[in-house]
Amino acid sequence: MIERKITFIRRIVQIFAFVLIFYGGWLLALKHIEIKWWVFEKGKPPVELNYDNPTHTQPLQTFLPIRSCRFAGTTGVFRGCMMFFLSDTLAWLPSLKNILPHLLLLLFLIFLFARFWCGWLCPIGFISEILYEIRKALGIARERLPKLVRSSFKVIGVTLLVSLLTTSLLIASPSVPWSIRKPLYVATCQICPSRIITPLITGFPLILNLTFKSASTFLLVTLFILLVIFSLIYAFSFIFKRSWCKICPGGVILSFFNKGALITKEKDIKKCTRCGICANCCPMETTEIYDEKDKRNVDHRECIQCYRCVDLCPEKDCLKVKFLGKEIFKS
Amino acid sequence: MKDSFERRYKREPVIRKDERIIEDIQKVKTNLINLIKNNPNRPATMAYYDEIILGDKRENELKNLKNKVIGTFCYFVPEELIWGVGCIPVRLCSGFFETITPAEEVLPRDICPLIRSTFGCKVEGVGYFNLCSLIVLPTTCDGKKKLGEYISDYLPVLTLNLPNIKTYDMAKEMWNKEIKVLKSKLEEFSGTKITRKNLEYWIKLFQKRSKLFRSIYELRKTNPGIISHRDFLMMVQSSFYDDINRWIEKTQVLYDELVEKSKQKNSFNGEKLLITGAPIIFPNFKILNVIEDLGALVVVDELCSGTQRLWDYAEPDEWTMEGMLESIATRYLLPSTCPCFTTSYDRIDKLLTMVDEFKVDGVIYHDLRLCQLFDMERNLVTKILKDKNIPVLTIHTEYSQEDTEQIKTRIEAFLEMIRSKA
Numbered sequence: 001m002i003e004r005k006i007t008f009i010r011r012i013v014q015i016f017a018f019v020l021i022f023y024g025g026w027l028l029a030l031k032h033i034e035i036k037w038w039v040f041e042k043g044k045p046p047v048e049l050n051y052d053n054p055t056h057t058q059p060l061q062t063f064l065p066i067r068s069c070r071f072a073g074t075t076g077v078f079r080g081c082m083m084f085f086l087s088d089t090l091a092w093l094p095s096l097k098n099i100l101p102h103l104l105l106l107l108f109l110i111f112l113f114a115r116f117w118c119g120w121l122c123p124i125g126f127i128s129e130i131l132y133e134i135r136k137a138l139g140i141a142r143e144r145l146p147k148l149v150r151s152s153f154k155v156i157g158v159t160l161l162v163s164l165l166t167t168s169l170l171i172a173s174p175s176v177p178w179s180i181r182k183p184l185y186v187a188t189c190q191i192c193p194s195r196i197i198t199p200l201i202t203g204f205p206l207i208l209n210l211t212f213k214s215a216s217t218f219l220l221v222t223l224f225i226l227l228v229i230f231s232l233i234y235a236f237s238f239i240f241k242r243s244w245c246k247i248c249p250g251g252v253i254l255s256f257f258n259k260g261a262l263i264t265k266e267k268d269i270k271k272c273t274r275c276g277i278c279a280n281c282c283p284m285e286t287t288e289i290y291d292e293k294d295k296r297n298v299d300h301r302e303c304i305q306c307y308r309c310v311d312l313c314p315e316k317d318c319l320k321v322k323f324l325g326k327e328i329f330k331s
Numbered sequence: 332m333k334d335s336f337e338r339r340y341k342r343e344p345v346i347r348k349d350e351r352i353i354e355d356i357q358k359v360k361t362n363l364i365n366l367i368k369n370n371p372n373r374p375a376t377m378a379y380y381d382e383i384i385l386g387d388k389r390e391n392e393l394k395n396l397k398n399k400v401i402g403t404f405c406y407f408v409p410e411e412l413i414w415g416v417g418c419i420p421v422r423l424c425s426g427f428f429e430t431i432t433p434a435e436e437v438l439p440r441d442i443c444p445l446i447r448s449t450f451g452c453k454v455e456g457v458g459y460f461n462l463c464s465l466i467v468l469p470t471t472c473d474g475k476k477k478l479g480e481y482i483s484d485y486l487p488v489l490t491l492n493l494p495n496i497k498t499y500d501m502a503k504e505m506w507n508k509e510i511k512v513l514k515s516k517l518e519e520f521s522g523t524k525i526t527r528k529n530l531e532y533w534i535k536l537f538q539k540r541s542k543l544f545r546s547i548y549e550l551r552k553t554n555p556g557i558i559s560h561r562d563f564l565m566m567v568q569s570s571f572y573d574d575i576n577r578w579i580e581k582t583q584v585l586y587d588e589l590v591e592k593s594k595q596k597n598s599f600n601g602e603k604l605l606i607t608g609a610p611i612i613f614p615n616f617k618i619l620n621v622i623e624d625l626g627a628l629v630v631v632d633e634l635c636s637g638t639q640r641l642w643d644y645a646e647p648d649e650w651t652m653e654g655m656l657e658s659i660a661t662r663y664l665l666p667s668t669c670p671c672f673t674t675s676y677d678r679i680d681k682l683l684t685m686v687d688e689f690k691v692d693g694v695i696y697h698d699l700r701l702c703q704l705f706d707m708e709r710n711l712v713t714k715i716l717k718d719k720n721i722p723v724l725t726i727h728t729e730y731s732q733e734d735t736e737q738i739k740t741r742i743e744a745f746l747e748m749i750r751s752k753a
Contacts, residue, residue, distance in 0.1 A: 142648070276665035280648050293680075
């Protein structure tokens with residue numbers, strides 16, 4: 001008998017998504033059309049940055065609202081995450097015709113599931129969960145972020161998103177000097193911890209050296225320091241559950257859609273005894289579901305929709321997950 | 332655990348041994364059980380609970396066991412930890428009228444009868460209190476807060492500092508620390524350490540117990556006549572004293588029997604009542620006796636000596652030591668509807684849910700005289716219930732049997748009112 005059913009199903013989905021996203025190209029033997037300005041194939045020298053070939057013009061290029069990292073190399077199926085797509089688009093400002101299909105697909109996917117992507121499909125989130133599964137097996141206690149840190153993480157996440165997108169817009173303008181534009185190109189990827197984790201996992205060479213000729217050293221050093229900080233935050237998900245996910249700028253975008261997405265969580269406030277189990281088990285350390293005593297709908301911005309609370313809730317039918325009004329899971 | 336103060340100023344414990352009181356108690360217990368046994372519809376398995384509640388057998392059993400017995404009070408003492416260190420928890424809250432007078436030699440007359448009665452058990456040397464070698468006492472109401480000082484004349488007492496305001500972050504954090512301290516003190520007391528495996532075993536056993544209890548509770552929703560509330564409370568309250576493994580085993584048998592019974596047609600058509608308020612503890616079943624004599628039935632209760640005791644269970648997020656302790660701390664604080672916390676909202680919500688789920692005809696608010704907390708909450712609770720068109724009757728009473736007739740008249744009138752309404 002599986003006691004924690006939803007968590008069990010989620011793990012299976014996560015493993016499946018992880019394998020598909022990071023090794024799918026290899027398993028399914030899909031022929032990819034390479035992103036020309038960044039070739040990872042063995043034996044070939046990296047092709048120089050080719051500004052004539054922005055990503056969005058690549059056919060068969062799908063962007064998911066998760067960290068399906070493009071650094072997964074040839075084995076990856078989806079070659080970039082939503083953040084990469086957005087910053088790239090803003091940097092190149094291509095014609096609407098080119099990006100519209102991608103954008104619409106992306107919006108549709110976000111509207112379907114919102115942060116369900118984070119909890120169930122994101123491979124980077126999954127790896128951070130593996131980290132804390134290891135900790136659990138070692139019997140080391142879980143820690144919670146102090147309140148101040150958590151509330152500042154919220155602000156940092158939004159700031160990060162805004163600044164990443166504005167820098168992308170910034171480099172589109174020709175009035176900005178070249179030395180600044182070059183290092184800031186796809187700054188999203190340069191500071192993303194996934195840039196280190198994904199190559200480590202998929203077996204592709206670590207690409208740490210992003211130095212371009214005639215680039216501003218100051219900017220490069222800043223970006224590198226940010227990368228180190230974020231990677232450390234990611235590594236801390238060993239003891240703080242999903243610590244990176246609390247600032248992930250991609251997650252911030254999704255979080256705005258959490259309320260109003262097709263997948264919703266409902267709470268029967270009458271059945272709730274406020275036993276606090278939902279607040280205890282939340283990987284994002286939120287207490288919104290525990291606090292709610294008025295409304296039926298308990299979707300809130302920070303929820304990654306992992307449904308751990310639904311799984312552990314001791315009151316029958318108190319918490320429910322609905323998709324298009326149909327019940328999927330209930331406590 | 333003795334304070335330096337207690338070493339400096341020697342205090343002599345008051346001990347009385349009155350054979351008459353012990354006899355009286357025995358008589359009251361057997362009389363009540365015989366009265367309950369009269370019910371022809373009574374499940375056969377109840378005989379086992381009679382034995383535990385009567386106490387003699389279980390007391391002898393505990394005497395012969397090597398394990399130390401730890402006395403607990405109220406809802407808030409984590410029994411998983413006590414079992415975990417190899418001791419046996421016994422909840423001491425008592426319902427004997429006979430032991431009240433002896434306690435008044437020490438305690439003031441103007442505190443609630445439950446506390447006086449419980450303390451009287453120690454003074455008179457009655458029942459399970461005598462077997463305990465340690466008391467764990469949470470600071471719930473004012474009476475219980477100060478009771479520890481008096482009990483410490485007889486026994487070592489561990490007082491748990493219960494927060495007054497039930498909030499997730501502050502209160503739970505504080506209570507979590509308190510539980511950790513309790514764990515280390517219990518380990519020190521018993522000389523055994525709680526291991527991860529061991530605690531996991533007990534938590535899972537307690538989960539099993541709660542789930543079993545919940546399924547019996549669910550059965551009563553559709554077919555309330557299958558078990559009388561006196562029997563139900565005896566079932567719950569035998570878990571105060573009994574070995575948990577055996578209790579689960581026997582309750583499983585009871586559950587199976589009740590399932591069989593519930594397949595028959597619902598035989599009960601009387602008024603369905605809900606009882607809430609101050610704890611009703613065996614043998615203080617005065618109100619229940621009256622209600623059931625009058626043909627009505629209490630179908631559900633919201634008492635800390637009833638449904639509340641077995642309803643909740645600890646559900647750890649992860650089975651690490653810290654995770655389990657946190658889940659225990661949460662379980663023994665947040666779901667409580669004890670009026671010793673500042674707000675009564677959780678209690679009212681729970682009451683309204685119960686009224687809805689059991690389609691209750693009326694609510695009896697049991698108010699023990701001199702329990703200020705339930706008395707303070709009464710107005711708010713009854714007002715909200717009345718606004719929802721649910722008849723409420725407040726019964727203000729003591730442990731003595733004197734006012735039985737008066738209660739009977741009032742409940743009769745109340746039932747009459749419900750009938751005329753319908």
